[in-house]
Amino acid sequence: MNIIYEDDSVIVVFKEAGLAVESRRVGEMDLESMLLGELARRIGREGRPPLFMVHRLDQPVAGLLVFARTRGAAASLSAQVQDGRMRKIYRAVVSGPIPAESGTLTDYLIREKAGNTSRIAKPGEKGAKKAVLDYRKLNEDTLEISLHTGRHHQIRVQLSHAGMPIRGDRKYGGAPAEKLALTAWSLSFIHPVTGKRMLFTLDGSEEG
Numbered sequence: 001m002n003i004i005y006e007d008d009s010v011i012v013v014f015k016e017a018g019l020a021v022e023s024r025r026v027g028e029m030d031l032e033s034m035l036l037g038e039l040a041r042r043i044g045r046e047g048r049p050p051l052f053m054v055h056r057l058d059q060p061v062a063g064l065l066v067f068a069r070t071r072g073a074a075a076s077l078s079a080q081v082q083d084g085r086m087r088k089i090y091r092a093v094v095s096g097p098i099p100a101e102s103g104t105l106t107d108y109l110i111r112e113k114a115g116n117t118s119r120i121a122k123p124g125e126k127g128a129k130k131a132v133l134d135y136r137k138l139n140e141d142t143l144e145i146s147l148h149t150g151r152h153h154q155i156r157v158q159l160s161h162a163g164m165p166i167r168g169d170r171k172y173g174g175a176p177a178e179k180l181a182l183t184a185w186s187l188s189f190i191h192p193v194t195g196k197r198m199l200f201t202l203d204g205s206e207e208g
Helices: 031-043 071-083 154-161
Strands: 002-006 010-015 062-068 087-093 102-112 117-121 129-139 142-147 182-190 197-201 204-207
Touching (some): 002 197, 010 031, 062 071
Antiparallel strands (some): 002 010, 010 062, 087 142, 129 142
């Protein structure tokens, strides 16, 4: 667990690939439990410290997340997730040719409970939800991605469908790799107390 920033309202952390944000499996460690343990150790007393989850990353995905430390901060950050004021930029290493320097992918997705996957659907198909993302080419095999919608496995499914599967993505046809090459690289939100925009990236952080 790597704490990037913290104050009385928020904690920004880096999650390793393979670590669940929240686990329902008995005996499996997860990021939330690790943070709770660290906060409890600091306080030095039994009981659950105040900590509130406001967004998640899939278990195979590494990257930045923010947790709230008060109910008021949780309400503010959750609202920002819903209305788009919380901004997340991802980076993915892909297989296959990147067709343009930048572009927008628009598809319709259906989540399949069997196998915990999603698939491309036809517009109007029952249960289909619109999925939109923008991408920008950083180098010959790396993309920077921003989401307009937040669908299950959206980046993985859309890039695979566009002929650019993510390396290490066994579910969606990616080339073999030790880990899924998808990272939540940048996180930006408005601080619930100060009202300032906070920006964090994996190559440094800036408080707006």
